[in-house]
Amino acid sequence: MLSIPLRGLRRVIVLGTVVFVTAARGLSALPADAAWQEILNSEPKRILRDPAGANESRAARLATGAAWMSLQPATDDNLAKAAAIFADLAQGDDEVAAQAAYLRARLWQLHFLQPNYARAAELYEELAARQPQSHWAQLGLVKLAMLKLYALPDVPDRLAAAESILARITTPALQRDLHLQIGQAGVILKEPLSRFLPHLVAADRIGGISGTAREDLIVQLGELSMRAGLPAQAQEYFERYLQEYPNNVRAYAVAERLAEAKQLLAAEEVKP
Template structure:
C-alpha cells in the first residue's frame, strides 16, 4: 500500500514537472510567433515554484517586453548572469544573451564588455551553439567596432582568426560572407574579399536577396580583379537563377563588358 502511494506521488510529481515544462514550451511558441507579450503574461501566471528554465524564459521574454526600460534590462541581465554560472545548454544561452544585452539592447552599447563575454563563453563551452553564434557576433565587433585606429586589413585578419573555432557550417558561411562584405566595404582589393565570398557560396544555404547579392558580387568583383572566367561563371549563373530581377539587364551589360575585356586580354597575349 505504501509502495503504491509512493508510486502515485512520484507519478503526480512527474506529471506536474511535465506540465510546467509544457507550459514553458507554450511560452516559447508564443515568442516564436511574435507574441512576446502573451508569453510574458503566461509565464507570470504559471503556478508553483519557478524552475530554472522558467526563470530563463522570463528573463528572455523581458528583454523585449514593451515598453523596454533600462531597469528591466538590468534585471534581466542579473538573472542571465546568475543562470550563466551553470555548465549546461541553458547556461550557454544565458551567457550569450548577456553579451547581446551589451551589444544591442542597452541604450549605451558596451562593445568591449560584449566581446569579453563572447570570448569567455567560447572558452567555457566552445561546442555549444550559443558560443558558436557568439563567435560570429564577436567577428562583427572586430570588423567594425572601436577601438580605433585599426587598419581595415588588420580588422579583417582579426575576425578571420575566429574561423577555425567555428564548427557549424551555416555559421562558418555567415562569417565568411561578412568577411567578404567588410573587405568590399573598406574598399580593399577585390582579391581580399573574393576568397571569403567564394567560401560562403561553397557552403550555400543563403536565401533571397542575400544569395542573389552574393552571386552578383562574386561576378562583379571577379571582373574587377581580372578573373574573367570566374566572373562569367557567376554572371551566367545569376542570369539562370534570378530570371525575374531587373538587375539582369545590368548583368547582361557587364557580360558584354567582360567579352570586350576578354578580347583585349587575348590580343595582349604574346
C-alpha cells in the same frame, strides 16, 4: 577609424536574427514552451505577472529573463533584471547556461540604452572558452567578429581580427555567415579586392543563401571579379545569374557585362 551611426551599427550587428525567435526554437522541447510562446506573441507581461515558484526550472527562468529583456517599453532596470538572471544561469554547463550567456552578451551589445561593446566581447569570449562547441558559443563568435569588424576601437586590422575568429567556428552555416560578413566589411572598409573577395566566394560555395540575398551576391561576385581582373570567374557568376534569373530587370546589364568578360578572355587567348 570607421564611424557608423549607432542606429546603423545596430542594424549591421544584428545579422538579421530575432533573438527571441532563435532562443524559443532552441527550447521548443522544454516545459517552458508556453512562456516562450508568450514572448513570441509579444506578451511578456503575462509571464512576469505570475511569481516564480520555488521549483522553477532553469528553462523557465531563462524564459523569465527573456521576458524582462523583451518587455516594452525597454528600460535599463528591466534589462538589469534580465542580466542578473542570465548571469546566474550562465554558471552552469548545460544548454540553458550557453543560451543565458549568449543572451547576456547580447544585452550589452544591443539592448542597453548605452551599449558596452567591450563587455559584450568579453562575454562572448568567456562563453566560447567554456562551451566552445555549443551552438550559442559558435553564434556568439560570429557576433564577436562583427564587433571587431565595426564597433570595437583600436582594432588595427579588422578583417584579420575577424578571420582569426573564423578559424574557431566549426558550423558550416555560421562559417558561411561570417565569410559573407567579412566580405561585405571589406567593401565598406574599402579594403583591396584580394583581401575580401575570397570570403564572398567561400560564402557562395558553402551555399544556403536564398532569396534576394542570393541574387545580389551572384551579381556582386561577377562585378567584383571583373574589377579584380578575373574575367573567367566573372563569366561563371554572370552566366549563373542569367541561368537562374533570366527575366530579372538586371538581366540585360548582366548580359552586357558577360559579353565584356568574354571579350577579355578572348583577348587573353590571342596574346603571344
